[in-house]
Amino acid sequence: MEMLEEHRCFEGWQQRWRHDSTTLNCAMTFSIFLPPPRDTIPPPVLYWLSGLTCNDENFTTKAGAQRIAAELGIVLVMPDTSPRGEQVANDEGYDLGQGAGFYLNATQQPWAAHFRMYDYVRDELPSLIQAHFNVSDRCAISGHSMGGHGALIMALKNPGKYTSVSAFAPIVNPCRVPWGEKAFLAYLGEDRAAWAQWDSCALMYASQPEDAIPTLIDQGDSDQFLADQLQPAVLAEAARQTAWPMTLRIQPGYDHSYYFIASFIEDHLRFHAAHLMK
Template sequence: MTTERIEHRACFGGWQDVYRHRSEVLGCDMTVGVYFPPQAEQEPCPVLYWLSGLTCTEQNFITKAGAQRYAAEHGIILVAPDTSPRGDEVADADGYDLGKGAGFYVNATQAPWASHYRMYDYIVDELPAWIEADPAANDRRAISGHSMGGHGALTIALKNPGRYRSVSAFSPIVAPSQVPWGEKAFTAYLGEDRAAWRAHDTVALVAGAQERLPLLVDQGDADEFLRMQLKPELLQAAAEAAGHPLTLRLQPGYDHSYYFIASFIGDHIAYHAKALHR
């Protein structure tokens, strides 16, 4: 894999890097933010994969969340990839919620998306294989994300039992099959067959999950997308029906922004640290 380090900055005793690498799965160059805590210079560290939301790149999380402080405290590598394939040859759409910046962490099966939009395979297989080949990383993984990325984190963890030690999400799209964002993206990427949609829908996946990996979800009650796009009550009902462990925290006054993420990212990293260092 062709790799180039394009940013390298000291941060909380460790290093915040950004890499550009060639993705064979996506057929394009991708950028990834990687934070190495100070402990990584002495021993291999576990990895927390962060999946960002609509319109984001690798930059949003690494510049706005303030997560490096907590990763340094707990000895965790942070990996924050881009949210879609990029490049002039990659299909795109006019809206912010489809195409570049809106990969939805699925493998597209429909034209013109199928040739590049394989974010599920990239996140589950190609990216970890590259990251974990570095001697600074061990094979203990956790996954988290925000909004579209929260959807990605939850569905990927549920679909891959035993692969992740823990999972959490901020303001996730828990039922994409039932909300406008998801219906638009899934119709474009996966076609009209709603059975294919269910394989990437947290509410649907919870019912038949092979591993009852606990879910930690934080949701702001002042989120402008709460009632139309996010609908955490659907996840609450599905988890209760299936007996799936869920901690759903409705945080008063918080919206959908990175101010919300920055306020609680320390809690989430501490939560993952318990599982990753167990």
């Protein structure tokens, strides 16, 4: 691993690292915020997954999460949103290829060789964090838009791994919206039955009651993607039918931007802290 940047921040450290990923077969960067040490107990981790076109720096520089994370004693880990590099397949569209990994394991060419973001976020990255940093094994996960989709499927597919999950304006039903349909067709092929394992709504309907974890979703009602791409009410109905402990908050006047995230990130950090610190 190679450290690319380090900055003092709220008595902690904001760092950026590069490493060679064996899962994605390319070099990857991630950002990490290390809060000031509070005691001898290793701090828990919140993983943050960003959205389309983003990398590991968007949340780091725009969300303003470090102050509260420092207060609460939570490590923040921000991976990139896809594999990167000249040898990695790409597409001219902003919503496919590099910057648009959708946190799944691609099965189709030319994507399958590198686009295994699900395995990277679930296995390789946490192992790396555990090996190189003083952290506990307690973790939670959150994300925005495509990253909100990623956070939700990570939690739904891995019962017991995360203490809680939250999302800002997540793509909750990718099988049935244009962003998801385009990505899933390219990455997973034409068999729509194979898509369901990457769809939060399908996963929630198939979940077991004992696997449910506290879930918080914030959605701005002035989000330009709300009606066509996001549709959180569909997941809210799945939560109602399965008695999944989910809170959906519709925030008046807020859009899809990081101004929205910055406005409510403190709520999400305190929500996760309540479960991480148990």
